[in-house]
Amino acid sequence: MNYNDFFIMPNHEYITNLNDSQKEAVLHITGPLLIVAGAGSGKTRVLTSRIAHILSEGKAFPNEILAVTFTNKAAREMQVRISKILGNKQVGLPWLGTFHSICAKILRRHANAVSLNYNFTIIDQDDQIRLIKTICKSENIDIKKISPNYIISLINKWKNNAWYPADVRLKRNDNLEKQLLKIYKIYQDKLLGLNACDFGDLILHSVNIFEKNMDITEMYSRKLKYILVDEYQDTNLIQSKWLRLLTKTHNNICCVGDDDQSIYSWRGAEIKNFLEFDKIYKDTKIIRLEENYRSTQNILNVASELISNNENRLGKNLNSNKNEGELIKLNCFRSGKDEAIGISDIIEKEMSKKYKLNEVAILVRAIFQTREFEERFLKIGLPYRILGGIKFYERSEIKDCIAYLRIIYQNKDDLAFERIVNVPKRSVGESTFKQINQFSKENNLSLEKSSMKLIELNKIKPKTKTSLLLFLKLIEKWRNDYFIKKLSHIKLLQLVLDESGYSNLLKNKKDLENENKLENIKELISAMKEFDNLESFLEHVSLATSIDQDWNGEKVNLMTMHASKGLEFNAVFLPGWEEGLFPHQRSIDEKGHNGLEEERRLAYVGITRSKEIAHISFSMNRFYQGDWIDSISSRFIDELPEKYVKRNNNFDTVEEDYFDFNQDIENDKSDYRSPGWIRYQKRIK
Numbered sequence: 001m002n003y004n005d006f007f008i009m010p011n012h013e014y015i016t017n018l019n020d021s022q023k024e025a026v027l028h029i030t031g032p033l034l035i036v037a038g039a040g041s042g043k044t045r046v047l048t049s050r051i052a053h054i055l056s057e058g059k060a061f062p063n064e065i066l067a068v069t070f071t072n073k074a075a076r077e078m079q080v081r082i083s084k085i086l087g088n089k090q091v092g093l094p095w096l097g098t099f100h101s102i103c104a105k106i107l108r109r110h111a112n113a114v115s116l117n118y119n120f121t122i123i124d125q126d127d128q129i130r131l132i133k134t135i136c137k138s139e140n141i142d143i144k145k146i147s148p149n150y151i152i153s154l155i156n157k158w159k160n161n162a163w164y165p166a167d168v169r170l171k172r173n174d175n176l177e178k179q180l181l182k183i184y185k186i187y188q189d190k191l192l193g194l195n196a197c198d199f200g201d202l203i204l205h206s207v208n209i210f211e212k213n214m215d216i217t218e219m220y221s222r223k224l225k226y227i228l229v230d231e232y233q234d235t236n237l238i239q240s241k242w243l244r245l246l247t248k249t250h251n252n253i254c255c256v257g258d259d260d261q262s263i264y265s266w267r268g269a270e271i272k273n274f275l276e277f278d279k280i281y282k283d284t285k286i287i288r289l290e291e292n293y294r295s296t297q298n299i300l301n302v303a304s305e306l307i308s309n310n311e312n313r314l315g316k317n318l319n320s321n322k323n324e325g326e327l328i329k330l331n332c333f334r335s336g337k338d339e340a341i342g343i344s345d346i347i348e349k350e351m352s353k354k355y356k357l358n359e360v361a362i363l364v365r366a367i368f369q370t371r372e373f374e375e376r377f378l379k380i381g382l383p384y385r386i387l388g389g390i391k392f393y394e395r396s397e398i399k400d401c402i403a404y405l406r407i408i409y410q411n412k413d414d415l416a417f418e419r420i421v422n423v424p425k426r427s428v429g430e431s432t433f434k435q436i437n438q439f440s441k442e443n444n445l446s447l448e449k450s451s452m453k454l455i456e457l458n459k460i461k462p463k464t465k466t467s468l469l470l471f472l473k474l475i476e477k478w479r480n481d482y483f484i485k486k487l488s489h490i491k492l493l494q495l496v497l498d499e500s501g502y503s504n505l506l507k508n509k510k511d512l513e514n515e516n517k518l519e520n521i522k523e524l525i526s527a528m529k530e531f532d533n534l535e536s537f538l539e540h541v542s543l544a545t546s547i548d549q550d551w552n553g554e555k556v557n558l559m560t561m562h563a564s565k566g567l568e569f570n571a572v573f574l575p576g577w578e579e580g581l582f583p584h585q586r587s588i589d590e591k592g593h594n595g596l597e598e599e600r601r602l603a604y605v606g607i608t609r610s611k612e613i614a615h616i617s618f619s620m621n622r623f624y625q626g627d628w629i630d631s632i633s634s635r636f637i638d639e640l641p642e643k644y645v646k647r648n649n650n651f652d653t654v655e656e657d658y659f660d661f662n663q664d665i666e667n668d669k670s671d672y673r674s675p676g677w678i679r680y681q682k683r684i685k
Contacts, residue, residue, distance in 0.1 A: 015027070015049065015053070018045070018046070018049065019291050021287055021288065021289050021290065021291065022042060022045065022046050022049070022289060024287055025046050025050065025254075025287045025289070026046060026049045026050045026053050027053065028285060028287070029050070029053070029054055029059060029226065029252065029254075030252060031251060031252065031283055031284075031285065032247075032251060032252075032253050032254075032277075032278075032281035032282075032283065032284040032285070033253070033254040033255070033284065033285050033286075033287065034232075034254075034255055034274075034277045034278065034284055034285070034286045034287075035254065035255070035256040035257075035287050035288075035289060036257075036258065036259070036286060036287070036288045036289065036314055036316055037256050037257065037258050037289040038258060038260075038288070038289055038290055038292060038316050038318045039258065039260075039261065039292065039294065039295070039303070039318070039604075039605070039608035040292040040293050040294025040295055040568070040608065041289035041290065041291060041292055041293065041318070042289065042291075042293055043230070043256045043257075043258075043289060044074075044077070044078065044081070044230070045081075046256065046289065047067070047078065047228055047230060047254075047256055048078050048081040048082050048085060049085060050228065050254065051065060051067060051078075051082050051093070051226075051228065052082050052085040052086055054226055055082075055086065056086065059225070059226070060225045060226055062092060062093050062094065063093075063094050063095065063223075064223060064224060064225045064226065065093060065095060065096075065224070065225070065226045065227075065228070066095040066096075066102070066224045066226070066227045066228070066246065067093060067095065067096045067097075067227075067228045067229075067230075068097070068098065068099055068102065068227075068228070068229045068230065068243075069096075069097065069098055069230045069231070070098060070099075070230065070231045070234060071098065072097070072098060072101070074230060075096050075097045075098065075101075078096060078230075079092075079093060079096060095224065099202075099203055099239055099242070100199055100202050100203065103202040103203045103205075103206040103242070104122065104202050106206050106209070106220070107120075107197070107202060107205055107206055107209070108120075110209050110213070110216060113208075113209045113212070113213055113216070114205040114208055114209060115192055116192070116195055116197065116205070117195050119195070120195045120196055120197055121194065121195065121196040121197075122196070122197060122198070122199070122202070123191075123196050123197070123198050125152070127196075127198075128148075128152050128198055129148045129149070129152065131187065131190060131191075132148040132151050132152060132183065132187065133148055135183055135186050135187060135190065136148070136151075136183065139182070139183065139186070141179065141183070144504075144505065144508055145508050146176075146179075146180075147513075147514065149513055151180055151183055154177075154180055154184075155180075155183075155184050155187065155200070156200050156268070157268060158184065159200035159201070159203075159204045159238065160200070160236045160237060160238055160268040161237050161238065162204060162207055162237060162238040162241055164188065164204070164208075165181060165184045165185040165188055168181055168184070203238050203239060203242055204238060206242060207238060207241055207242050207245065210242070210245040210246075211245070217245055217246075217248065218248070218249070220246055221245070221246055221247065221248040221249040221250070222249045222250075224246055224250070225250050225252060226250070226252045226254070227243065227246060227247060227252065227253045227254070228253075228254045228255075228256070229243065229253070229254070229255045229256065229257075230256055230257070231256070231257050232255035232256060232257035232273065232274055232277075233257035233258060233259050233261060233262040233269070233271060233273075233274040234257070234262065234264050234267075234269045235269065235270065235273050235274075236267075236268040236269055236270055236273075237268075237270055237273075239273075240270070240273045240280070244280065247281070251281065253281060255274075255277060257274055259271060259274045259275060259312075259313050259314055260307045260310070260313060260316075260601055260604050261565065261601060261604065261605050262274065262598070262601055263561075263562060263565065263598060263601050263602045263605055264562075265591070265594075265598055271312065274314075275312060275313070275314065286314070288316045290316050290317055290318055290319055291318075291319055291320075291321055292318045292319065292320045292321065293321055294568055294608070294611055295320055295322070295325075295608060295610060295611055295612075296320055296322050296323060296324060296325020296326070296611070296612055297319070297320040297322065297323070297324045297325060298324055298325045298326065298327055298328065298644045299320075299325060299328065299607060299608065299610055299611075299612075299614055300318040300319070300320050300608070301641060301644045302328050302607060302614070302640055302641060302644045302645065303318070303604050303607040303608050304317065304318055305639070305640070305641040305644075306600065306603055306604060306607070306636060306639050306640060307600060307601065307603075307604040309600060309639050310597045310600055310601065311597070312594070312597055325612055325613075326612065326613055327644055327645060327646040328607075328614045328615075328616060328640070328644060328645045328646070329613075329614070329615040329616070329645075329646055329648060330615075330616050330617070330637065330640070330645050330646065330647050330648065331615065331616070331617040331647075331648040332617065332618060332619070332620065332633070332647075332648075333617060333618070333619040333620070334619065334620055334621060335619050335620070335621045335622065336369070336372050336576070336619050336621075336622040336623065337372055337376075338619065339372070339575050339576070339617055339618075339619045340372040340373045340375070340376040340575075341376055342617070343362065343373070343573050343575060343615070343617070344373070344376045344377060344380060344382060346573075346615065347360055347382065347556060347573075348380070348382065351571050351613075354570075354571075355570045355571055356554045357382075357383065357554035357555055357556050358554050358555060358557070359569055359570040359571065360556050360557065360569060360570070360571045360572075360573075361556070361557040361558075361559065361564065361567070361569040361571070361572050361573070361609065362556065362557070362558050362559075362572075362573045362575065363559060363560065363561045363564050363572060363573070363574055363606045363609065364558070364559075364560055364561070364575060364576055365560065365561060365576055365581055365582040365584060365602070366519070366560070366576075366581065366584065367389050367516065367520070367560055368516075368519050368520050368522075368523040369575065369576050369581075370386060370389070370391075370392060370558050371392040371520075371523050371524075371526075371527060373558060373575075374386075374391060374392050374393075374558070375527065377556065382556060383554065383555040383556070384555050384556040384557070384558050385555045385556075385557060385558065386558050386559065387557055387558070387559040387563055387564075387567075388559050388560065388562075388563030389559065389560065389563065392520070392523075393541055395517075395520055396517075397506070397517040397520055397521055398520060398521070398524055399419065400419065400420055400423055400502065401493060401496075401497070401502075401521060401524055402416075402538070402541055403415075403416040403417075403419040403420045404416075404420055404493070404496045404497075404500065404502075405489070405492070405493060405496070405534060405537075405538060406538060407420065407448065407475060408475060408478050408479050408482060408492070408496070408534075409534055409535070409538060411446060411448050411449075411475075411479075412446045412448075414440070414446055414447045414448075417446070417447045417448050418433070418447060420500075421433070421447075421451075421468075421471065423502070424500065424501045424502060424504075424505045426464070426467040426468060426470075426471055427461075427463050427464045427467050427468075428464055428467070428468055429464075432460065432461065432464050432468075435454065435459070435460075436450050436451050436454060437450075439453065439454055448472065448475065451468055451472060452472055455468065455469050455472075471500075474499055474500065477499075478492065478495065478496055478499075481495065482534070489528055489531070489533055489534035489537055490525055490528050490529060492534065493524075493525065493528065494525070497521070506518050506521075523623075526623035529623075557569065561574075561602050561603075561605055561606040562602070564605065564606065564609050565605055567609055568609055568610075568611055569609055569610060569611065570610070570611050570612050570613065571610065571612065571613040571614075571615075572606070572607075572609050572610035572613070572614050572615070573614075573615045573617070574603075574606050574607070574614065574615065574616045574617070575617045575618075575619075576617075576618065576619070576622075577603075577616055577617065577618040577633060577634040577636060577637055578618045578619065578622065578631040578632065578633060578634055579631060579632055579633070579634055579635065580629075580631065581622070581631070581634075582599065582602075582603070582634050582636070583595075583596055583599035583600070583634065583635070583636070584599060587599050599636075600636060600639075603636050616637065616640070618631070618632075618633045618634060618637065619631065620632075
């Protein structure tokens with residue numbers, strides 16, 4: 001049957017409305033094609049128009065097109081756009097979805113090839129954690145020292161490299177990885193026994209089926225005449241391998257992405273998939289989409305010159321279809337707190353008169369940076385939201401710390417007691433707590449006093465009794481230390497974290513999540529220094545957390561630069577451009593030059609989120625990782641083109657104050673030398 005026999009051909013207005021590069025990308029449908037799509041250049045429009053063109057020209061049936069996106073939301077949006085282009089005719093695309101959803105469909109059809117039944121279960125992260133904990137318990141592995149999340153992240157890394165347990169090659173004498181590989185083997189066996197797989201298995205098993213069953217591979221390769229992939233710069237090794245297997249027959253693969261926006265290597269993304277596309281697929285045509293429909297030309301000029309310092313990129317020149325626009329504003333503040341005050345003043349006095357607050361965003365490198373902005377916004381009554389994250393005082397580790405302080409300050413605070421009585425674990429399970437709670441109700445006592453009374457009456461199980469009694473004695477000790485010895489509220493929290501075992505709980509678990517929690521606690525200690533005593537601090541926290549979170553109306557957007565990818569705002573503020581924070585020292589330490597280039601790509605993403613106004617700033621002092629440090633501007637600021645950047649009036653004054661302060665130290669022949677000061681000296685010579 002000919003597709004044109006039952007499909008009504010639309011007009012081709014969707015092609016005439018495209019610019020020349022977009023039109024070329026839509027019409028070139030034979031052979032491998034790489035579309036290098038700059039920020040805001042209309043890549044989604046090109047992808048959807050290309051699919052509509054293939055369908056309207058009768059080149060393929062809907063079930064002969066594979067379109068891969070990175071989110072279900074993007075897949076739904078693409079489906080709607082295609083239907084609209086085709087005159088609102090509902091043309092279902094059965095092979096439109098994420099890598100995982102499409103692989104799940106393939107795996108259902110061929111589950112027996114990897115020893116699964118078609119009705120296998122796909123487990124989520126919570127299920128993974130429970131399974132890993134069970135395995136660790138049976139293998140006598142202490143999960144206090146090796147976090148289940150860390151084990152899962154390593155297993156995911158192996159699967160992203162297309163490695164089953166038998167394929168993993170360990171470093172010599174790495175006993176930890178040997179132990180974790182054993183867990184991986186048991187984990188995979190358990191999944192098969194449960195007729196289940198995790199998200200990583202969906203692609204891993206699909207690749208395995210294709211590699212070991214050439215008849216199946218050939219069937220899909222012949223069936224799928226056209227393959228399109230969005231956000232190709234974010235693909236990992238196994239996803240690239242999966243695509244190569246599917247393109248064997250027709251070789252009509254079109255990948256769209258931007259190498260300058262590859263910022264997810266920590267998730268396993270391999271930028272070399274993008275950079276070496278023409279080596280993988282011979283006779284590749286490369287088309288660059290360089291006309292930007294989002295930002296002003298000055299914003300694009302700054303972003304383009306900054307990213308040009310990267311070596312590993314294909315390169316492009318972005319041009320705006322808007323006017324030149326305002327220069328990028330560059331500001332220097334004395335401290336992180338001053339930075340939050342300064343930015344909030346600009347938003348209140350300038351931005352709010354020009355834009356709705358929803359059109360304003362503050363993009364930070366590290367999530368702990370939001371704390372000072374949240375404090376400031378709460379103080380002046382400026383509504384805000386955290387996108388892709390949790391508000392500072394709502395984060396679990398912060399709530400834990402506050403609960404410890406609350407129960408010390410007020411022994412009848414049952415909510416605080418309930419939260420931390422078993423954090424870290426003290427064998428106080430559900431049945432024990434139910435017993436304490438019941439005794440509390442019957443005798444009109446606080447949970448703390450009820451616990452002590454039950455211990456005295458010898459009604460608590462021996463193992464729980466020992467750990468619970470130790471906890472109660474610690475609370476009493478901390479109260480005495482604070483009220484009798486007059487410890488500061490800051491030293492009190494540090495004492496509590498150490499003696500309760502909470503610090504070790506986080507330090508002993510090796511994963512990024514716990515590193516972030518430790519960083520947030522250090523930021524909490526910084527916040528506490530602004531208050532005279534525990535009472536005033538706890539009052540501040542209670543007011544901060546009692547504000548109606550569903551307050552209707554416009555709100556300033558607060559988020560990390562990673563979370564901002566794909567979004568756009570009229571005005572964007574980019575604070576904290578300081579060495580060590582941005583580029584982040586951990587990224588450079590772990591990945592060296594490649595890490596630095598990824599940080600620069602992150603800067604590029606941040607700047608290009610702005611349509612009209614961009615403010616970049618840094619502070620000369622910042623409380624970071626538990627201490628005040630002198631800092632200097634990021635090397636990225638040196639790379640900004642001066643003719644497109646305007647320094648605010650106080651910029652030179654603040655830098656001079658900083659220089660004078662450190663010059664005084666030099667004159668006093670002090671041994672003090674911060675890394676920031678050393679870099680500053682090198683820069684001014």
